[in-house]
Amino acid sequence: MSCCAPPLALDGASDPSAARQEIRLASRDLGNGLRQSDLSVPGLHCAACIRAVETGLARLPGVAQVRVNLSTRRAAVQWRGEEAPELLTALAGLGYPGHLFESDAEGTDPERDRLIRALAVAGFCAMNIMLLSVSVWSGAEPETRQAFHWISGALALPCLLYSGRIFFASAWAVLRRGRTNMDVPISIGICLAFALSLYDTIHDGPHAYFDAATSLIFFLLIGRTLDHLMHEKARAAVRGLMRLAPRGATVLDTDGGRSYLPLAEVAPGMRIALTAGERVPVDGIVEEGASELDCAIATGESAPQSVSSGMAVQAGTLNLSGPLTILATAKAESSFLAEMVRLMEAAEGGRARYRRIADRAAALYSPVVHATALIAFLGWMMATGDWHRAITIAIAVLIITCPCALGLAVPIVQVVASRRLFEAGIMVKDxxxxxxxxxxxxxxxxxxxxxxxxRPQLVDPASIPAVDLAIAAAIARRSSHPLSRAIAAAAPEAGLALTDIREHPGFGVEAELEGHCYRLGRAEWALAEAGGQPESGTMLSRDGALVARFAFAETxxxxxxxxxxxxxxxxxxxxxxxxxxxxxxxxxxxxxxxxxxxxxxxxxxxxxxxxxxxxxxxxxxxxxxxxxxxxxxxxxxxxxxxxxxxxxxxxxxxxxxxxxxxxxxxxxxAVARAAGRLIRQNFALAILYNALALPVAIAGYVTPLIAALAMSLSSILVVANALRLDAGKAQVRAGTDxxxxxxxxxxxxxxx
Incomplete structure (x- = not known):
């Protein structure tokens, strides 16, 4: 379902010149005179929003390219020139106020909270009004019917004012700029149904359609909330990756002093002091020191990698054992970690193109429904001259063609499939x-x-003499290296009195026992004093002589x-x-x-x-x-x-x-393929419903309440079909070995 959220207040763009200066300072140099600015545009929600922003910003002088990411609600603008374009002012003029994107921005999600509150209010009002409507349509006395109509109207009013404003604000935002979206016919139908119901209640009419207006809001908000939650899942990975970057770095001055600078101020050529337990802030080269780095972010390997003078280090890797002095070779925005963030955002941007195809198809809904309802109204006015009947039929047409079934066709199957997958121990993130x-x-x-x-595991520990294995395990317990942990896990604690224990980063652990020097680690280091043919692997030596070899494997x-x-x-x-x-x-x-x-x-x-x-x-x-x-x-x-x-x-x-x-x-x-079949069936049911219901509504055989009930029935059919998903057919055919x-x-x- 396509939608557009109401525009937010423009932050920091009241002074255009100051905003342009801020945009230039925050932009990234792409070379050849081209710069890129990343803007956060919270009001982006559908294909119409994307087209409006991309087209509007592309018209600005100096703008070379605009790419909008629907998942992250960001606009990446590439531009040329000495002065930055007035991007924030242009966004505000388009009806989508924004601000500079801040990579470390955290906080709650106000849009999600707003949707959930609106959904709760709409659900409460709609359910209670439907209960009252059962009595009215069952033949209540005129006095009781009139009282129930007033109560229903009182319940419907907060639903319209609080929950309905999500649709009203969106519709007004596009109408005043000469555009339309799906919220326009929805808003018209809701307002007309409420106004006509209020008119009939005041004039003691037999019917009122407050239930139709509130039910419409409730069902539409279900789909809208699910859509928003899916977008938020896409942004979580990028935010988590950004948290791997430290906020600053300890920079060594030329006079030997130290100063802590924010990450954005660290420039190539600066010397950075890095202690054990800190993450590398920017790409660089080791000038002094030796240590081991957790490079899982770069290689995926859990085994630490040894680094020493002259070796390159990458932003985001974790320094494990020793202090290092590194020479920065890149700014934070050009680092390895920043590149990973851009790769993820580019992938999400490509993924959003698939959603645009569906949004553009759904955008045809609005003009078609407007035209159909208007034709129905004019036709019945010409045929009968009864404005009340004509407008009632027009309202019924607007409501009965509500795309609730189409909107729920995908999300409801996703919800059922997610539950089935959870029962199989699989969580669905998107x-x-x-x-x-x-x-x-x-x-x-x-x-x-x-x-x-x-996790490495020691191969065939039984082949190693128990005494030698116990000594190796006692030494290994003094190290946090993954291979040391594997050796320590292979033998129980023996209570050996080790002395003079020293860990040599990148090589192994050395200890004294009963006057002998034991080394556990790389063969070339452990056997350094023995000379002879060079060997490789992990070994235990005593006074330079080989004691035991260790082989490891993964499970x-x-x-x-x-x-x-x-x-x-x-x-x-x-x-x-x-x-x-x-x-x-x-x-x-x-x-x-x-x-x-x-x-x-x-x-x-x-x-x-x-x-x-x-x-x-x-x-x-x-x-x-x-x-x-x-x-x-x-x-x-x-x-x-x-x-x-x-x-x-x-x-x-x-x-x-x-x-x-x-x-x-x-x-x-297997579960996803079964869900795919049900989604296609749901689409067929929704299309069939509209094909049958629309002519009946135009013919005048449907009241607004029946239209709302029919719309609800189509949604119920879609939900019932989704519940047919059978997890028992989605098991692995090969079984469990x-x-x-x-x-x-x-x-x-x-x-x-």
Whole structure:
């Protein structure tokens, strides 16, 4: 359903020159004299809004391109020139006041709260008026009928003034600028029904249609609220990713002093002091120090990466163990993290184009209904000369053609499907994704944390002497490294008296025991004193001599092979996209029978791979969990993530499965396909209803109340059809292979 929210008050644009200066300062340099300004436009809600903003801003001198993102309600404007265009003033003149977009803006959602309050008021009034109408239409005495009409009118008034203002304000905002939208006929029908009902109540008429006006508002608000909540889900991932950026950085001055600067003021060439536990604020190069970084946002790997002098670091990665001094090489707006945010927003903007097609089709509703109601009124006036009858029929035409059934055709099935999926342990983050996942023909999996749990586990600990394993476990408990945790979990606490314990970032842990020096970590470091042939992997040494070798593997998720086989049996292509090294990816792909494998991909590389598949007219479901998967999850036709995924991955995904098993993937596809069939049936029912009801209403056989009841009946039919969704038919055909839960698959070289 298309709609337009009432314009908000313009913030910060009362002084055009000051606003233009602020826009220039906040703009981003794209090169070749081109700059980009991002504006927040809260009043964007439908295709008509998008066309008005894009067309209006494009007319301004110096504006090169305007791109509106319906999901995030942002307008990205590219412009040239020494002075910024008067963008905020132009937006206000178009009826869509806005302000500069602030990346760290937080707070509540006033539009959601407003819709929910309006829905509650409309529901209360409509239900009570309908109860009173039952008595009236059942043949109440004239005195009782008149009293009930006045009570109904009193109940309808707050519904119109409070809940109806959402439609009235939207209709007035476009009418005064010579445009129209779907809220115009809705507002006319509501106001006419209330006015005629009030007239008949005052003149002791037998019928009043307060129930028709309030029921119309209530049903329309249901669809509008659901639509708004879906938009908010799309914005959550971008906001979560922005929170990974620190608000500022400790900059080292030339005289050795330190100062804390806001992130926006950090410029290339500045030296930044970074302590353990802090995130890297901007892209840079390590000047001093050695440490380990959690680079999951970039590679998806849980294993920390060692960095030292001369190595590049990326914004958003987490410094784990040692202090670093880095030289900034980019501003915050040009950093790796900012690029990821832009990738996600670009993906959402592309996704919004699918919604525009439906909005443009729905926009035809308004002029058609206006013309039909007017013709009905004029025709009956000419035929009978009875204005009361003519206007009653016109109201009936306006109400009976209300697109409630069309508006509920998709959301109600999405609600039922969401409940069915929740019963199967799958959370739906975006209702429109149920339709999109039913269309997919390719499934792309991430490796670490998706096909596997992403946690290393020690292979065959029984082959290591118990004494040596106990010593290694005691040393490993002094480190938070994932491989150390795997060794510590393989042996119980032995109470060994370790002394002089030291952790060497990027190498391992060293400790003294009974006069001997033990080292647990990289082979080249642990065996440095022994010389001889270089070795690799994770090892335990005593006084430089080899004591034990450790090999690690990742655990496949339960039902991983069964899920892949079920998807392949349904005719879907399977692709593996991973940021890990090929030597770690190939064994997993081999065990699952996946031939199409791309390893060593950065976030942008995954998005490019998905774009290449889309260019082949493939519709891809992306299943991933890491921070580095967030742009790919947003760019895919549909996306899923496990509950164990990082916050950003969960926010970016359309679906989140709560259980460990990968059988959630084919289950979600099966439920979505069943839901797709019901959506098409609902559309057919809604179209058939309008085809039958409209001629009857024009012929004068329908009162406004019957029109409202017919509209409600069409909605009830749509809801009843949606409830036919049978979760029992949407189970994974391959079943559950519980034996696979305990199997290990080599995922990395020992010690990596």
């Amino acid at each position: 209702g429109s994704a149920i339709e999109r996942i039913a269309e997919i023909d390719t499934v792309a999996f991430d490796k670490t944390g998706t096909l596997t749990f992403g 496949l998720r339960p039902q991983a092979r069964a899920a892949v086989d079920a998807l392949r049996a349904d005719g879907l292509s399977i692709v593996l996209l991973s940021g890990d090294r090929p030597v770690a990816v190939q064994p997993i792909a081999g065990r699952l029978g996946i031939d199409a494998v791309s390893a060593g991909l950065l976030p942008a590389g995954k998005v490019e791979r998905l774009a290449a598949l889309a260019a082949e007219d493939r519709k891809v479901l992306m299943v991933g969990d890491g921070l580095n998967d967030a742009p790919a999850l947003a760019a895919a036709h549909a996306s899923m993530a496990p509950a164990s995924a990082a916050d950003i991955g969960r926010n970016a995904a359309d679906f989140v499965f709560l259980h460990d098993g990968l059988d959630a993937v084919p289950t979600a596809i 519980t034996r696979q839960a305990g199997k290990l698959a080599p995922a990395c070289e020992p010690g990596e």
